[in-house]
Every structure is written in structure tokens, then in C-alpha cells.
């Protein structure tokens with residue numbers, strides 16, 4: 001029996017919260033401000049949905065995966081279940097304006113709305129180029145405003161409750177891997193509030209998200225110039241301003257990586273319908289992993305509408321992506337073991353999913 005009190009003690013007080021935003025907005029006693037989520041009143045509910053759906057309480061990965069992607073045959077121990085990996089990019093300039101890499105995510109969300117797959121989308125906007133804001137978008141023309149990555153962790157999922165409250169039934173969500181897990185756990189715990197059949201989940205790749213200290217750092221580096229975007233291509237941090245791009249080492253950004261990200265096993269949003277990351281070897285392109293039938297349907301619609309192009313993914317680059325995922329998974333399992341020894345069990349580390357990675361059985 002666990003609720004808000006335990007969520008506070010076991011997740012927030014220990015610094016494990018990912019700032020996914022799922023508990024915020026569902027419960028009037030949970031509030032967020034920048035890097036913090038706080039349970040402001042111990043509600044006393046014994047079986048709190050906030051606790052059950054939190055991506056940082058114990059998660060039975062095998063069960064959730066089976067429920068979401070059970071009919072997908074191929075399973076890669078490093079990038080999850082999927083049917084196909086492509087290079088992709090948006091080809092309608094009206095849809096790709098201001099996007100981060102190839103504009104695939106914005107193009108797919110626009111397509112999903114245009115084709116009636118979704119009525120609204122839970123996305124992440126910004127007003128200053130840095131601080132993220134959760135937003136529910138119900139007008140196709142508004143989607144472009146959310147283009148581009150905000151590397152500071154965003155409580156995006158709070159807008160999911162806004163969708164429910166305002167009667168948006170078919171909803172699209174774009175989120176980091178922790179947010180994808182939050183949505184999937186939510187679907188298993190309260191299916192009547194977030195029905196799997198009515199939800200499209202587009203997951204981003206993510207190694208880490210940053211704390212708000214990054215905003216202060218960037219503002220200082222930009223010296224008062226307006227920040228128009230941030231890019232983190234291999235080894236580099238690019239601060240884009242109206243006057244040009246300031247280039248730094250990626251290590252400058254990494255110092256603001258949230259420690260909670262050291263516990264995130266998932267690099268490629270393994271439980272999404274479609275996952276999208278940068279194709280770091282080809283500027284202006286994305287890596288696109290199609291996982292579910294819903295993901296296939298969306299890709300088909302985007303191709304038919306002529307707004308997206310795809311091409312074969314180079315096998316050597318896929319192996320590079322897998323090895324990057326393996327490196328992170330090994331570091332994370334070490335951390336998960338450490339916190340387990342201190343009394344917090346977040347996953348079943350004896351499951352083959354985790355053991356095979358540690359014992360070097362995958363390559």
C-alpha cells in the first residue's frame with residue numbers, strides 16, 4: 001500500500017525523480033517548480049496512482065513491455081523491441097522550421113493530427129529557448145512552436161491530465177524514455193484515464209537531461225544575447241543566438257546532467273510506438289525506430305502524404321548506436337545494484353534483460 005507519502009520518501013527525497021511530470025496535475029497536492037517536484041500535503045491515500053505509475057518506483061519491465069509491444073517479434077537487448085530502423089527526415093519545409101535534427105518528430109505529430117489519429121498532443125515548448133514548458137496542443141498550426149530540443153528536464157506529462165480534463169480522447173505524446181515509461185505504467189494502472197488504443201507515443205532518444213543550472217550557464221555564456229536554440233552534436237555544445245553560434249565542449253553541458261538520469265536504463269524509448277533520435281553521422285537526419293503497429297500506421301501516413309522521407313540505416317551505424325546503449329546500460333545496472341544494496345529495488349536485476357547486459361552476453 002503506497003501513496004504520496006511513500007512517493008516523497010522513496011523517490012523525491014532520494015533524488016530519483018526524473019521530472020517526467022506524470023504525478024503533477026493529477027493530484028492537487030503535487031506541485032512542480034523548475035528542478036523540484038514536491039508532495040505538499042501527505043494525502044493519506046493508501047494506493048496512490050501517483051506511486052504506482054511513477055517510472056521510478058519498482059517497475060516490472062518484462063510485464064509492461066509484454067503489455068505494450070507483446071506482438072512485436074524482434075527484440076534487441078540494447079534498443080528494445082522493434083520491427084525496422086530507418087534514417088528519416090521531414091521534407092515539407094513548413095513543418096520542419098526550427099526543428100532539432102531532421103524534423104521527423106514534428107512532421108509525425110503534424111501528420112497524426114492531420115490524419116485524425118490524435119486530437120491533441122502533449123509536447124514541450126519554451127519561451128526563452130531554454131526553460132521547458134509542458135503544453136497541450138490541439139491546433140495543428142501550434143505544433144511548430146514546440147520544435148527543437150529543450151535539454152533541461154521538462155515535466156511534460158502534466159499536460160496529459162489537461163488533455164483528459166478537457167475531453168481530448170485521442171492523444172499523442174512526445175517524451176524522453178522516462179516519460180514513455182511513465183505513460184506506459186499509467187496505462188496499466190489507470191487504463192480508463194489513458195487508454196492504450198487512443199494514445200500515440202513518440203519517444204526521444206536520451207542519455208541525460210539537464211538541470212536548471214544549465215539555463216544560468218548558457219545565459220552567462222550568451223552575454224545577454226537572445227538564445228534561439230541549443231544543439232549537442234557529437235562532443236560539442238552549440239549555443240545558438242541571434243548573433244551566431246557559441247561552441248563549447250559537451251562536457252560543459254554534462255556538468256548539469258541530472259543525477260537521476262544515472263538510473264535510466266532506457267536510451268531509445270524502448271516502449272514507444274516510434275522512437276526518434278539524431279542520426280549523428282548524417283546532419284539533418286534522424287534515426288527512426290518503428291516498434292508497434294500504430295507506429296507503422298503513422299509512418300505509412302507520413303510517407304503517403306509526402307512529408308517524410310526514409311532510407312536504409314547503415315548497419316555499422318546501427319551497431320554504433322547499440323554500443324552506445326550498451327555502455328549506458330552497463331553503467332546504469334551498476335548504479336541500480338548500488339541503490340539496491342542501500343534498500344531501493346527499482347527493477348528485477350535477476351531478469352535476463354538486465355543480467356545479459358552485465359554478464360557480457362550481448363554484443
Ligand SMILES: Cc1cc2nc3c(=O)[nH]c(=O)nc-3n(C[C@H](O)[C@H](O)[C@H](O)COP(=O)(O)OP(=O)(O)OC[C@H]3O[C@@H](n4cnc5c(N)ncnc54)[C@H](O)[C@@H]3O)c2cc1C
Nearest residue numbers: 099100101102103104105106123124148150206207277278
Ligand atoms: C533532454 C533530451 C536529451 C536528448 N538526448 C539525445 C541523445 O543522447 N541522442 C540522440 O540521438 N537524441 C537525443 N535527444 C533527441 C534529439 O535531441 C531530438 O529531439 C530528436 O533527434 C528528434 O529530432 P527532430 O528534429 O525530429 O525533433 P523536432 O521535430 O524538433 O521535435 C522535437 C520534439 O521534442 C519535444 N521536446 C523538446 N524538448 C523536450 C524535453 N525536454 N522533454 C520532452 N520532450 C521534449 C518537443 O515537444 C518536440 O515534439 C534528446 C532530446 C532531449 C529533449
